[in-house]
Amino acid sequence: xxxxxxxxxxxxxxxxxxxxxxxxxxxxxxxxxxxxxxxxxxxxxxxxxxxxxxxxxxxxxxxxxxxxxxxxxxxxxxxxxxxxxxxxxxxxxxxxxxxxxxxxxxxxxxxxxxxxxxxxxxxxxxxxxxxxxxxxxxxxxxxxxxxxxxxxxxxxxxxxxxxxxxxxxxxxxxxxxxxxxxxxxxxxxxxxxxxxxxxxxxxxxxxxxxxxxxxxxxxxxxxxxxxxxxxxxxxxxxxxxxxxxxxxxxxxxxxxxxxxxxxxxxxxxxxxxxxxxxxxxxxxxxxxxxxxxxxxxxxxxxxxxxxxxxxxxxxxxxxxxxxxxxxxxxxxxxxxxxxxxxxxxxxxxxxxxxxxxxxxxxxxxxxxxxxxxxxxxxxxxxxxxxxxxxxxxxxxxxxxxxxxxxxxxxxxxxxxxxxxxxxxxxxxxxxxxxxxxxxxxxxxxxxxxxxxxxxxxxxxxxxxxxxxxxxxxxxxxxxxx
Numbered sequence: 480x481x482x483x484x485x486x487x488x489x490x491x492x493x494x495x496x497x498x499x500x501x502x503x504x505x506x507x508x509x510x511x512x513x514x515x516x517x518x519x520x521x522x523x524x525x526x527x528x529x530x531x532x533x534x535x536x537x538x539x540x541x542x543x544x545x546x547x548x549x550x551x552x553x554x555x556x557x558x559x560x561x562x563x564x565x566x567x568x569x570x571x572x573x574x575x576x577x578x579x580x581x582x583x584x585x586x587x588x589x590x591x592x593x594x595x596x597x598x599x600x601x602x603x604x605x606x607x608x609x610x611x612x613x614x615x616x617x618x619x620x621x622x623x624x625x626x627x628x629x630x631x632x633x634x635x636x637x638x639x640x641x642x643x644x645x646x647x648x649x650x651x652x653x654x655x656x657x658x659x660x661x662x663x664x665x666x667x668x669x670x671x672x673x674x675x676x677x678x679x680x681x682x683x684x685x686x687x688x689x690x691x692x693x694x695x696x697x698x699x700x701x702x703x704x705x706x707x708x709x710x711x712x713x714x715x716x717x718x719x720x721x722x723x724x725x726x727x728x729x730x731x732x733x734x735x736x737x738x739x740x741x742x743x744x745x746x747x748x749x750x751x752x753x754x755x756x757x758x759x760x761x762x763x764x765x766x767x768x769x770x771x772x773x774x775x776x777x778x779x780x781x782x783x784x785x786x787x788x789x790x791x792x793x794x795x796x797x798x799x800x801x802x803x804x805x806x807x808x809x810x811x812x813x814x815x816x817x818x819x820x821x822x823x824x825x826x827x828x829x830x831x832x833x834x835x836x837x838x839x840x841x842x843x844x845x846x847x848x849x850x851x852x853x854x855x856x857x858x859x860x861x862x863x864x865x866x867x868x869x870x871x872x873x874x875x876x877x878x879x880x881x882x883x884x885x886x887x888x889x890x891x892x893x894x895x896x897x898x899x900x901x902x903x904x905x906x907x908x909x910x911x912x913x914x915x916x917x918x919x920x921x922x923x924x925x926x927x928x929x930x931x932x933x934x935x936x937x938x939x940x941x942x943x944x945x946x947x948x949x950x951x952x953x954x955x956x957x958x959x960x
Contacts, residue, residue: 480599482539484510484623486567486833488591488723492742503725503743505833509549510566510595512539527601539597541623542566550832552727559731562830566625567593570721570834575622576824585824588747591723591834595621624676626874627827629867632668641734642839643861644668647800650698650708653850660700661800662708664844664858666692669817671865674825688825689818692862694842697797698763698809707763707809711845711855714755715817718861721747722835732835750841751823756815758844763809815842828865840864 490503514537522533543566550563569575570585571592577583598618602611635642645665649658669692692715698707722732724744738746799808817840819825826836843859 480514480516480535480537480597482510482512482514482541482595482597482621483508484566484593484595486591486593486831488725488833490590490723490725490743490745505725507833509545509832510542512541514539537597541625543626550727552832553729555729556731559729559830562731563727563832565627565829566623567829567831567834568624568826569593569595569622570826570836572620572622575620583822583824585826586719586749586751587721587836588723590745590747591721593831593834595623597621624827624868626676626870627829627867628871628873629671630828630865633863635668635863640736641861642863643859645797646858646860648856648858649802650846650848650856652848656850658701659705659708659848660698661802662846662858663697663699663797663800664860665695665697665797666842666860666862668863669693669840671828671867672817672819672825673867673869674819674827676827676868676870687818687821688866689816690864692815692817692840692842694813694815694844694860695797696761696763696811696813696844697800699800699803700807700809701802701804703807706849707811708846708848710758710761710811711847712755713758713813713815713842713844715753715815715843716841717751717753717819717864718839718841719749719751720835720837720839721749722837723747724833727832728830728835731830732837734837751820753817753820758813761811761813763811765807765809767807768805825866827868838864838866 486505486507486509488505492502516535516537520535522528527533545564545566547560547564550560554560554563571587571589572594573582573584576585596618598616600616601614603614605612633642635644637645644667645663647661647663650660650662651658669690672688672690674688694713696710700707720734722728722734722744723746724732726743728744732746734746734748738744797810828838829836840862841859842862843857845855845857847855
């Protein structure tokens with residue numbers, strides 16, 4: 480018996496005129512576990528009889544992390560090797576994708592597949608050929624979702640092509656009229672969405688996987704008399720990116736325009752529509768800053784900070800717009816819940832040698848100006864978001880270690896011990912006179928042995944999330960408009 484974890488990718492170039500282009504493919508075995516069978520479990524003699532059932536028990540322990548030699552290709556950063564040696568989830572097999580009772584779509588293309596299987600082979604010894612011959616073999620697919628920790632937030636620059644953390648736009652009176660001011664929309668990377676890793680956890684979950692996103696708004700009017708625009712609706716979509724390649728990734732897979740024309744790698748994107756909400760009830764808060772060098776310098780220092788440096792305040796996250804005059808401005812915050820619909824299977828974010836899965840959150844906002852508009856203006860953001868498991872990697876390792884400690888204690892209790900009296904050489908020998916220094920060394924040795932015998936195995940500790948922050952002065956928008 481053996482258990483294997485394999486990754487397979489197939490890339491077919493788009494149809495073009497001219498000679499046919501061969502497709503690219505790659506295969507990678509990143510995990511192999513072998514189950515030895517005890518000699519006493521084989522039938523004696525080793526002859527399989529018709530109509531007889533033979534049972535061979537087996538146990539495979541899936542590791543939390545792969546061996547370092549499972550990823551031996553070239554890397555541009557050490558973080559790439561660390562990510563590629565984490566256990567990837569099962570991907571692209573609709574026969575085992577789901578929650579245990581219903582098959583669900585994991586949104587993977589047919590170009591990539593990650594499979595775990597238990598394979599059984601029966602060999603026949605041949606007297607002529609020293610190598611055994613395979614009589615029959617079979618395999619059973621196993622769905623594995625590893626425990627995944629939440630990674631630190633990404634540092635997204637202003638000129639990033641994949642994500643957009645901040646967006647500003649002119650607010651105009653009409654198609655051919657002047658502008659009322661400039662509106663800014665910004666948000667930080669939200670906390671990861673936890674999904675259950677096991678069927679039992681999925682059935683016992685009281686609610687769908689969800690998280691919260693705080694959208695910050697700012698309006699810089701052209702003059703003191705201009706009022707901020709009336710907000711309309713806010714809707715969100717989840718972008719599911721599945722990366723695949725015929726050669727190992729040297730960097731962390733990212734969505735870029737270069738993938739469009741790449742022959743040996745690509746990305747498949749699918750969109751999941753989330754909830755749409757009316758945010759007309761969100762109120763604007765007016766701020767007045769008299770024109771002064773101090774206010775101007777403070778405004779310039781708040782301009783466009785990275786997502787990991789941003790705080791929960793509106794001013795520090797949005798920053799002044801390009802048309803800010805340095806006096807009056809308005810701010811608003813909208814706390815938006817994000818829930819995943821239960822009609823799909825959401826795999827944790829992962830990166831492997833040939834395949835990767837990432838997620839992005841699209842948030843769009845409509846607003847209305849005092850005059851009627853034929854086209855409702857909108858603003859949009861694209862935020863990076865992670866999907867992790869409800870059980871962290873440390874919790875999974877600790878849960879696996881607890882039964883092992885109990886078994887070790889039971890085995891130690893039933894270990895045979897000698898209860899015979901000590902030899903006469905030790906009982907009839909006079910005790911040496913212990914001096915103060917010798918007694919100190921003896922006490923030290925005794926305490927060292929005692930401490931070594933009572934030393935417990937290391938335990939994993941729960942690390943507090945770096946995204947923990949206080950939510951205050953924010954508007955919770957409900958579904959009802």
